[in-house]
Amino acid sequence: MVFSGQSNCALAQEICNVLGTTLGQSETQKFTNDNLVVRYKQSLREADVFIVQSFSSPVSDSIMELLLMIDAAKSASAARVTAVIPYYSYARSDKKDEPRISIAGRLVADLIQAAGADRVLTMTLHSPQVHGFFKIPVDHLSAEVVIAEHLQQTVDGFSDGVVLAPDAGDIKRASALARRLDSGLAFIDKRRTSDTTVNARALIGDVQGRKVFIVDDEISTAGSLVEAVNLAKANGADSVHVAVTHGVYTGPAVERIHGLDVVEVCSTNTVDVPYSKIERSGGKLKTLSVAPLFAKAIQHIHTGESVSALFE
Numbered sequence: 001m002v003f004s005g006q007s008n009c010a011l012a013q014e015i016c017n018v019l020g021t022t023l024g025q026s027e028t029q030k031f032t033n034d035n036l037v038v039r040y041k042q043s044l045r046e047a048d049v050f051i052v053q054s055f056s057s058p059v060s061d062s063i064m065e066l067l068l069m070i071d072a073a074k075s076a077s078a079a080r081v082t083a084v085i086p087y088y089s090y091a092r093s094d095k096k097d098e099p100r101i102s103i104a105g106r107l108v109a110d111l112i113q114a115a116g117a118d119r120v121l122t123m124t125l126h127s128p129q130v131h132g133f134f135k136i137p138v139d140h141l142s143a144e145v146v147i148a149e150h151l152q153q154t155v156d157g158f159s160d161g162v163v164l165a166p167d168a169g170d171i172k173r174a175s176a177l178a179r180r181l182d183s184g185l186a187f188i189d190k191r192r193t194s195d196t197t198v199n200a201r202a203l204i205g206d207v208q209g210r211k212v213f214i215v216d217d218e219i220s221t222a223g224s225l226v227e228a229v230n231l232a233k234a235n236g237a238d239s240v241h242v243a244v245t246h247g248v249y250t251g252p253a254v255e256r257i258h259g260l261d262v263v264e265v266c267s268t269n270t271v272d273v274p275y276s277k278i279e280r281s282g283g284k285l286k287t288l289s290v291a292p293l294f295a296k297a298i299q300h301i302h303t304g305e306s307v308s309a310l311f312e
Contacts, residue, residue, distance in 0.1 A: 001050070005062060008270070011054075026038065036065055044076040052086070070117050087218075121141070124218075141290075142311065146293065148180040186206065188203050189204060216242075219265070221253050229261065241262065244266070263284075
């Protein structure tokens with residue numbers, strides 16, 4: 001049985017369409033004091049329950065709703081509850097790199113387990129080590145195959161291009177995509193000065209006269225993206241395509257993308273992107289569906305098959 005929180009109902013419905021099943025019936029209400037109440041409208045007794053919920057805006061409400069849905073499902077005697085979290089935003093808070101702060105990625109993992117989740121299914125964690133914050137099984141999907149297929153189908157001469165990692169920490173992800181495309185690889189040496197400000201210092205690799213594919217896990221304010229695109233063009237890139245897993249697009253992101261010299265900025269539908277943002281971007285924002293990948297993973301979990309086999 002597949003249910004959805006309020007953060008990304010469209011993705012949950014698409015997953016059900018691929019699985020050939022009906023989206024489960026539930027409702028979430030908010031009282032005047034801002035308290036949430038979750039109610040299932042059908043029996044869950046001995047069911048294998050999958051709850052789809054991205055940690056997108058409003059993030060705190062999304063997390064609280066998921067916790068309540070997990071707890072309510074366990075109280076309703078579900079046999080197993082899997083939290084399907086396409087976008088785990090707190091994966092960025094994976095370490096104590098400042099005094100007197102919380103490692104929020106671990107705290108949220110503790111809350112999900114305390115609520116009663118038996119398993120977690122997620123995609124492209126900003127920091128893969130967040131996987132280790134859980135003491136329950138975690139299936140960590142990658143959008144790499146979806147992004148690679150899109151570039152192969154839409155870009156002529158993709159194998160002569162260069163995959164560009166926007167910082168050294170993304171080299172492993174970019175390298176995997178470059179192997180799939182049989183293309184070149186480059187990266188940018190950058191220094192982040194704040195949550196919204198990035199200083200790109202140098203581009204390591206050759207992009208002169210070549211198609212450049214910038215790949216990252218997410219776009220938030222697009223500060224890093226602006227620096228990466230401008231540096232690629234300054235180093236002679238012929239054209240720039242951008243592909244990320246999570247299109248969060250907060251603050252000035254859409255306006256920044258509208259003004260960028262890029263062919264397109266693709267993101268998957270792990271985060272629901274309103275049509276108004278696509279219009280404001282001048283049509284540069286594109287969405288790739290990962291519903292088939294999540295549907296296959298859910299089917300494999302339900303039947304006890306290997307999830308890693310999906311990427312072999």
